[in-house]
Amino acid sequence: GENVEQHPSTLSVQEGDSAVIKCTYSDSASNYFPWYKQELGKRPQLIIDIRSNVGEKKDQRIAVTLNKTAKHFSLHITETQPEDSAVYFCAAHASGGSYIPTFGRGTSLIVHP
Amino acid sequence: NAGVTQTPKFQVLKTGQSMTLQCAQDMNHEYMSWYRQDPGMGLRLIHYSVGAGITDQGEVPNGYNVSRSTTEDFPLRLLSAAPSQTSVYFCASSSEERGTYEQYFGPGTRLTVT
Numbered sequence: 001g002e003n004v005e006q007h008p009s010t011l012s013v014q015e016g017d018s019a020v021i022k023c024t025y026s027d028s029a030s031n032y033f034p035w036y037k038q039e040l041g042k043r044p045q046l047i048i049d050i051r052s053n054v055g056e057k058k059d060q061r062i063a064v065t066l067n068k069t070a071k072h073f074s075l076h077i078t079e080t081q082p083e084d085s086a087v088y089f090c091a092a093h094a095s096g097g098s099y100i101p102t103f104g105r106g107t108s109l110i111v112h113p
Numbered sequence: 114n115a116g117v118t119q120t121p122k123f124q125v126l127k128t129g130q131s132m133t134l135q136c137a138q139d140m141n142h143e144y145m146s147w148y149r150q151d152p153g154m155g156l157r158l159i160h161y162s163v164g165a166g167i168t169d170q171g172e173v174p175n176g177y178n179v180s181r182s183t184t185e186d187f188p189l190r191l192l193s194a195a196p197s198q199t200s201v202y203f204c205a206s207s208s209e210e211r212g213t214y215e216q217y218f219g220p221g222t223r224l225t226v227t
Contacts (some may be wrong), residue, residue, distance in 0.1 A: 009153070032214055043203060043218040044156070051212065089155060091216075099144040099163070099207045099214050100171075105155035 002027040004092050006104025014112050019080050021107045023090035024072040032093040033066060033073045034101065039086045047088075048075070080111045114139050119204050119219035126194040126226045134189040134222050136204030142217070144207045145187040146171070147179065149200040150221075156203065162187055194226045 003026040013019050025033075034049035050057045050064045050073065057064050061080075066073040077084055087108050091101035120135045138145065146161035158171030162181040176198060178190040187206075191198060204219040 006155075034213070034215065036216070043220055044216070045218070046215045049213055049215070093214055099209070100146060100158065100161050101214070101216065102158075103148075103156040105153065 002092055002094050002102040004102050004104045006090050010108045012110045013080055017080055019077045021075045021088055023104050025092040027094050030092040030094050034091050035075050036089045037086045082111050082113050085111045117206050117217050117219035119222050123223050130194050132191050136187045137185050138206040142206035142208040146205050147189045148203045151200050196226045199226045
């Protein structure tokens with residue numbers, strides 16, 4: 001089955017800096033890669049996603065890049081703010097339109113004011 | 114829409130007790146799943162369902178049962194609670210929408226087994 005590795009497990013930055021979280025996946029047929037943000041005590045919520053036919057996608061201060069050849073994808077947050085502090089999960093969906101993702105173990109992002 | 118709802122929010126059980134965590138969604142999603150979240154372990158899939166009457170095991174199914182008699186409901190049963198089942202449990206539903214498979218999570222149930 002699919003295996004998703006996520007790094008780093010913890011990331012501490014100063015407000016205004018950029019943050020990058022990286023994930024690798026094992027199934028070359030995976031075709032959908034979402035990112036979820038989980039604030040303390042809350043449920044995970046989708047913040048951005050990318051399909052395998054696209055190399056990059058941006059939404060204001062967040063962007064996701066995908067390298068299908070290397071089987072890795074990354075989340076980029078620019079101009080970080082304290083409210084970006086949360087746990088971020090990457091995920092991969094296998095081919096065939098699988099609705100059940102495989103999640104990475106999560107990255108705890110701490111943005112210091 | 115209420116989205117995905119879960120009850121209870123908190124529960125304390127003694128070892129050996131059984132209980133059912135409830136999950137319901139009002140978005141007519143075909144796919145529903147249960148995850149447990151433990152520190153440093155991410156979201157691990159327990160069981161999932163691709164439609165009413167169809168369920169399958171995920172990564173960590175031992176000690177849990179599920180059923181899906183309706184599209185809306187997907188309860189998770191703990192047969193004989195053990196301290197290792199202390200965790201936060203999330204139910205999620207999804208459906209293909211505009212080419213995405215976004216997971217909609219419930220608010221979670223925090224379970225402690227003593």
